[in-house]
Each structure stands twice: as C-alpha cells, then as structure tokens.
Amino acid sequence: MNDYIMGRSAEETRRLELQSRLYAGHSRHLLELAGITTGMTVLDVGCGTGEVTRIVARLVGPSGHVVAVDADEEMLAVAARNMAEAGLHHVSFRRATLPGLPSARPVDALVGRLILMHLDDPVDAVRTMARHVRPGGIVTFQDFDVSRSRTVPSVPLLDRVLGWLAEAIRAGGRDSDPGGRLYSILRDAGLPAPRVATTAPGGDADSEVVALAAATLTTLMPLIGKSRRAVIDEIGADVLLDRLRGDMRAANALMFAPELVGAWTRTPLST
Numbered sequence: 001m002n003d004y005i006m007g008r009s010a011e012e013t014r015r016l017e018l019q020s021r022l023y024a025g026h027s028r029h030l031l032e033l034a035g036i037t038t039g040m041t042v043l044d045v046g047c048g049t050g051e052v053t054r055i056v057a058r059l060v061g062p063s064g065h066v067v068a069v070d071a072d073e074e075m076l077a078v079a080a081r082n083m084a085e086a087g088l089h090h091v092s093f094r095r096a097t098l099p100g101l102p103s104a105r106p107v108d109a110l111v112g113r114l115i116l117m118h119l120d121d122p123v124d125a126v127r128t129m130a131r132h133v134r135p136g137g138i139v140t141f142q143d144f145d146v147s148r149s150r151t152v153p154s155v156p157l158l159d160r161v162l163g164w165l166a167e168a169i170r171a172g173g174r175d176s177d178p179g180g181r182l183y184s185i186l187r188d189a190g191l192p193a194p195r196v197a198t199t200a201p202g203g204d205a206d207s208e209v210v211a212l213a214a215a216t217l218t219t220l221m222p223l224i225g226k227s228r229r230a231v232i233d234e235i236g237a238d239v240l241l242d243r244l245r246g247d248m249r250a251a252n253a254l255m256f257a258p259e260l261v262g263a264w265t266r267t268p269l270s271t
C-alpha cells in the first residue's frame, strides 16, 4: 500500500475533521458543479472521516446510494459513526487499497477529495477507478494547491510556515499542488477534457483557518527541514499558534487557506 504521509493517529483524525468542516461548503459547491444529484449511486474513494461522503449522501438523497472506500479501518469506523449520527443510512463502507475497488455494478459517479496526491500513480489510478463508472457517468476529484495559501497583508512568519508546509509535502515525496494538475491527470487517464474551478476559505487571526495551518505543521513536523525546525523550537511549538494569531492581529491580516480545485468530466458514451 502507498504511504499516507500525514500519518495515522487520533490527532490526524481530528485535523482532518477540522479541515473538512472548513471546506464543507466549498466541496459541496464543486460537487454540485460536477453534477452530483438526486438518485445517483456514487463511489467516494479515500473517504477518510466521511465528510465528502456526508455531502454526497445529502446530494443524492435516500433514493441514491454512496459506497465509501478507504484503506484505513479507523477512518472507516469514524466515517460510519458520523453517517449514523447524521441519520444517513444509504451509505455503505468498504475497505480497499486504491486503485483497487470492490467489484459491483457500475456507478453513476466516482468522487474523491484529497486522495490522488497520496497515490503513487494518479493517472493510472484514475484510469483504473473510472472503469467502475457507467458510460456517461461523472468522474470528479478535488485537491489542494497548498502553495496558493497566503496572508493579506503579508504576515512574514505565517507566510514562512505556509511555505514550509508545501516543502514538507514535497519532502514526503508528494506533490504540494496537485489541484492544478487534476485537469491533466483526468485527460492523461483517457477521459474527455474536464471542467475546473477553484475555491478557498479565508479567515482572520482568530479563525480556524489559522488553527488548521498550525495543526498541519504539527502533523508534518517529521518532514520539516532541520533549519526550519530550529525556528519553530526557538518560538516553542506549543505557543506557535498563539504567536501566529498575535502577528496576524498586529497586521490586521486575513489568511487564505490552500485553494481547493475541483475537476470534473463524464466518461465517454461509447468506446
């Protein structure tokens, strides 16, 4: 199985939940643009704690069905609990290592958020997974452009931290800006030219947008370079978030979280 560079822990599960909360409306918008609607059967690949699963389940309604897939039992258990708590019973869960998928009847749509960057060969993965979609069905993925995150006006320490996050992702052998590559990934996988859109939450010093940046830095700490870690150690990792918030307040600044890019297309009607 491919390495998941963010690691697997209760802390990472909480970080994913925070991230999901911040991007929920944004993901829903991109899924609506992609055409996910009432009555569809949908595969959600790399479902994590099930935030996209929940959005899709609401969009398709009880006349539709969602199959949520992840390699991690703990993620699947949290996702199943979240769906039960939300009263969404038209969802089933499968454990699988992508691009492998449980065989079943072709679905109306294949969706995945923040998953392609974790796979070694995204083009081959999309090609393989798209075979599970009926002719004329939807294939849509969402992913981040981490280097598009910024502060306005610039807050130097936070801008440095944002740069380190992109660096750390690359140090982990992953693309820090896979969002902008979704278009070519879907095309190279043999699908018709996708449509694309981008969106990002922003917030002030006290917002969860800043908390997410600090939590992501904590998660990625093992991949942060020595010289950068020395800066963090000098400030103190436990007070870094307070320091970032203080710098933002002093500059009356706004921070934009990484941009979320959506790309969507339909499988050909005949081959």
Ligand SMILES: C[S@@+](CC[C@H](N)C(=O)[O-])C[C@H]1O[C@@H](n2cnc3c(N)ncnc32)[C@H](O)[C@@H]1O
Pocket (backbone or CB within 6 Å): 001, 002, 003, 004, 016, 020, 045, 046, 047, 048, 049, 050, 051, 052, 069, 070, 071, 072, 075, 096, 097, 098, 099, 112, 113, 114, 115, 118, 119
């Ligand atoms: C960043 S999370 C995204 C979760 C969810 N899609 C979301 O947007 O909130 C990536 C998820 O993909 C799963 N994952 C990573 N590599 C995988 C693989 N090769 N097969 C199946 N799941 C994988 C991880 O366990 C994790 O739950």
